[in-house]
Amino acid sequence: MGYLYIFGTIFFTVYGQIMLKWRISKYSGLPDGLQEKVFFLLKLLFDPLILSGFLSAFVASLFWMAAMTKFDLSYAYPFMSLSFMLVFLLSIFLFHEAVTAHKMIGLLLIIAGIIVTSQSA
Secondary structure, three states: OHHHHHHHHHHHHHHHHHHHHHHHOOOOOOOOOHHHHHHHHHHHHOOHHHHHHHHHHHHHHHHHHHHHOOOOHHHHHHHHHHHHHHHHHHHHHHHOOOOOHHHHHHHHHHHHHHHHHHHOO
């Protein structure tokens, strides 16, 4: 059951990040003036799908608390790196973000780190 908690943490973290990026990209850029920035951010805050991203982050934290009852932090936390990997891959397919050699090397290092740390339990 503990791994389900880690999976839930990762799933809701990734959903929240992807949803925020998708919805924010539908709006124009951040304005220059302070008052315009505040109104812009409030407009974003009240977008229902952006709110779902924030709710997702909260749900992810509930799953994380449950995971902490099952695993040592030093064992469970490296699995959170999977969220970086999934966000990276989804950003390529959903947002057509660039894939560079540096990003690929970083991704491979993250995967290697997950493998190494998961073996040390």
